[in-house]
Amino acid sequence: MLPRLQFKGRVFVENHHVAVPFHELVPIRGKGVGERCSLQDNLVLHGDNLAALKALLPTYQGKVKCIYIDPPYNTGKEGWAYNDKVNSPLMREWLGRIVDRDDLTRHDKWCCMMMPRLNLLRELLREDGAIFVSVDDNEMHHLRSLMNEVFGESNFVGQIVWHGSTDNNPTNIAVEHEYIVCYAANKTALEGVWNSAEFGPKEALQQIGAELLEAHPEPVERQREYTRWLKSHKMQLKPLDRYKFIDDAGVFTGSQSVHNPGREGYRYDVLHPVTGKPCKQPLMGYRFPEATMAQLIAENRVLFGSDESKIIELKVYADEYMAKLGSVIQGIDSRLGANEIREIFPEDPRIFKNPKPSTLISELLSFSTDKDAIVLDSFAGSGTTAHAVLTLNRQDGGNRRFILVECEEYADSITAERVRRVINGVPNSRVDAVKSGFGGSFSFFELGLPMRQENLLDGSHLPSWQKLAEYVFFTATGLEFDPTEANENLGLIGRTASHDVFLIYEPDVEKLKDLALSLAVARELPASDRRKLVFAPTKYLDREFLHYYQIDFQQLPFQIYETISGLEP
Template structure:
């Protein structure tokens, strides 16, 4: 693949590695329910730092990402503000905000997105999908950036680019004579080829309800035609609950709902073979361009009772698809009126004339998530805006009974009074709303966080920075294991952080400078024995400010404990 170059790339290429860890600081009074860093989160802070703060807890755990970054139209005043130590970047900072007249605005936009995409990639699990909204201004550059981060396109099996969706949003912002009534959503997958992305079938979530309905219908001793008509009527009444499904009206003799699809293969020459129709006693007519599968597949389908024959001798065969096997294919074009977002927000904030400029409609994001976010998925949006992604996750959970979690990051001052307030109102209800749907509330909980001071290990013992135990522990655990910390496993009173397959990790620490200078903060022989006794068959890694036992003595006593001096932990851990 041709290498992507842009001015400033050499300075931001590894900038995500230099961003310091900053602990998440919960604000219980601004959330709903008990504080929980492994539940729904809304984080107020620069998304570059927030994404780095999430790594110790969520590295490799995110199932689905939706981002709606600045479109770089030149009309809005976004600024490149990452603290990159280079004369060129500093010169750029002096020329902010970025406008349409800035000849380097595309390079600056790429510099802004590059480290954020790198951190998003680290947070995603193999097979996770990212949806990235954009318009004509950066659609080409954005695709190249995503390819540079997620991989090239050497083959259809490994190409991380799953496709680009055209969103027809019924707005025209183009001053030329060509109406622009669409935007784009790039869809990429992490490590495609090793893990196949999960494309959910909404049928599977509704299967029990459908079977109950089917049982009611079949109990009426209706003819096949009457049954088909009743099912079609039921479908029309419940279509809004089913999400992005096609309409199916074929029901086989056993009463199982199936999808009927023609098997002719227009556009290219297919396979030629004969098949007797048992209903007519005649050969099924040959499709003009031949069948799309060979005789071996035909015989398998016959053995599985997957071929539907017709009483009409001129009818081509059709394939039966059971609901449990059906997988919906995501359309490449979706038409959802973008103006719905403003109307939705108005119902939640009836006292405000315009709570947020150009909000996305939650219907769009809910539609995207319905294909890729399973019932227990973690969904991340690092350009949260008005909180539309949280709205979509909550509505999707309401629809199918799922337990998806959302993580929102917003850097602007409205993170509390708009982004989080929208979620508060969705949970509790909006008494002043004229819409019944919003008056009652959806229920739920979330934790509101800001970002603490950077965790700088070389300043801990000097007392310049004393991060909380959980913040420092999460950073150290991630550095030592390249895994995310499980908050539920932490036992602060025992100085225990957690475990991986081969080792346990401990941290002897309190955010108290005087205590850190006492013998209580050191690794001793008795403490090493106590740590090892919890699991003698595994290695134990212990972070501590000091030790009163040598590594040689630990080895002589066959104690599988390794000491890592706290101030120098960053430089002593082998990540290979």
């Protein structure tokens, strides 16, 4: 049995995510960008992030490829407060107090805040997805313990050190780093290797290569011009500054991947094209058989030295370059985040404290997402993650979508406003991409009322047929509600392999008193080879008729959250 992290309040929060009611997500037209307002669009959600994550489950359970969150570091300076409605007045009073440096239980409160959120984030993550969490030394040890419990110790992917600042304060040890912890939903389903193109340097090398190939068909002159260009641009090309050569196929470097690693490989002579003598062999021989080497030489993929004394290398072209995500990220200054805010909000350059640089998030996403991935950030802050997603889509032609959740009042004025500005463009920005705008769209939603049984019983809040259908279908089947498959006139809300699912309901208290699964209704239900799962306020059919019409009945609202045993997706 794995060790468990013990903290005050754990007994009240470890299953709290299950008790959180589903809420409606209310579209706020005019606050997004684009003609439509849809949960299938890029999203900015305003509301408590725990309730918002629960509300996203019917649409996005198991669909998010990558999650990045930047929760409070709990330094004692943020002044945050836990606001989840746990089932204990005394616990709510304790948890609800502002957390500061003098609070001796601030680490307990942080764990209380994180555990239910991590549980819901795990449910939203795709089987081949990953989550990145920014943290510093204040909560690193607690975070790792929580993540081991929620995601499983075997799904730990790695811990990244981000060297983003310089500490000139008089301390024993200068702290110049933060951490980014990464876990997979299922490490065995994760891609074996994460690779990412270095977009800026790679594009520069591709562009100069194409220009020189057109302007200088003679190889020696072309190489001379490229060497001159490389010398003057070397500092801007890191980590691709080692790409020193150019031929008819483009800019390239040499790789020692002809070496056989760790054990004796193939032994044969490779003749130097100028001297005609055998080239020096790698210590453990070649990794390819002789026929493969002959083919590589014929395809001009082998780089020879000036004479036979140098071991041959394989040509690796700039077009093929893919970087690896290292355990240490350097060269992304933490101050870049504040610089971006100044560019986007020139009228109020200090509108948001300590934002992460979008380049940092882009770096993570470029490795961990495909071009159609969904990216979620439930501590959205200034909207950096959306900025990073839009940047990445511009660079590689992707169609990634973002979901931002922000509970603070600035969700519209800062989070969504930043997204609006980077989509539409900031005219006076010095950054070309920000100035012209990335294009795209997003929809703005607010958290609506909870869908509680008592609200349905007393009629104080009756959701629309489609809203209730969405939640009923998800809670009964665990599947996403598809509005194109639903038919309100027939009461059909969706299908599984074993059942057609129906909802007999109208958002009207008086009509609800008379709505029921009757014999007439049963006869009107469309025939199929699947059983029928029917949600209704009551029924006027006995067991024999239910059996005859192959109906499984569930009463509203009492069985709204019950999953039918044996129901197959």
